Amino acid sequence: MVTVPTIDLNNGVAIPQLGFGVFQVPPAETQQAVEAALEAGYRHIDTAAAYRNESGVGAAIKSSGIAREDLFITTKLRNGEQADARRAFDNSLRELGLDFVDLYLIHWPVPSQNLYVQAWRALEEIYTEGLSRAIGVSNFLAEHLENLLAAGGTVPAVNQIEIHPTFQQRDVAESSRRHGIAVEAYSPLGQGADLESRTVTSIAAKYLATPAQVVLAWHLANGNIVIPKSANPDRMAKNLAAARLTLDAEDLAAITALDAGGRVGADPATADFTQL
Helix, strand or coil: CCCCEEEECCCCEEEEEEEECCCCCHHHHHHHHHHHHHHCCCCCEEHHHHHHHHHHHHHHHHHHHHCHHCCCEEEEEEEHHHHHHHHHHHHHHHHHHCCEEEEEEEECCCCCCCCHHHHHHHHHHHHHHCCCCCEEEEEECHHHHHHHHCCCCCCCCCCEEEEEEECCCCHHHHHHHHHHCEEEEECCCHHHHHHHHHHHHHHHHHHHHCCCHHHHHHHHHHCCCCCCCCCHHHHHHHHHHHHHHHCCCCEEEEEHHHCCCCCCEEEEEECCCCCC
């Protein structure tokens, strides 16, 4: 079993730094994928209401026999439900079949709605009631964080944003960390594109590692929480083994130098997605 490092969030809750994401895993395949991930040794699972596969995650948790206290489960508020976040959260708990989650996130700021501060108040109530051990945000740019923090109240524990070697969002990451907010990277491999970099493949050859292991090790060394996705059990296990890989300073710098502003996903400044 690979020992995955943990990061203490700003409220003292420990989160495994390497988890398993289920974005774009079809609902009918989610239970099998999560069961395989849990068998490989993952204990941190990241889902969202918008993925429509929370029930599969919950079924996998139930069938695994793993003690609830040994798991870290994240889900997210659907954009179209920011006006009624508490009802949305209760629906997610039912889908997951859980009494609580470990982390609940506002999935996108959706500035066109201007509801994320209102939604945050509902998340604070959920947190106060002990239904989520920590609360945070996803896809929040520095301006969205500043607006949320200016309203007072709980400082988010996590900001989950797109980060990979060719798109590092250093300004957002630095803004988050300056406020004590942990940075979690989604699409940490650039949805596979960054693994084809000659820099990455040469470093992988040096360490007798896979390109994915090298990129994940770079994330871990930079203090990012990462949630790679794979439907292949062998690849799941190899990704988890990145926790054992330590890159030297020169190789870390070479990967950092790949930053080219190449966003894979949508821009949170303009993304609407209210149908999600």
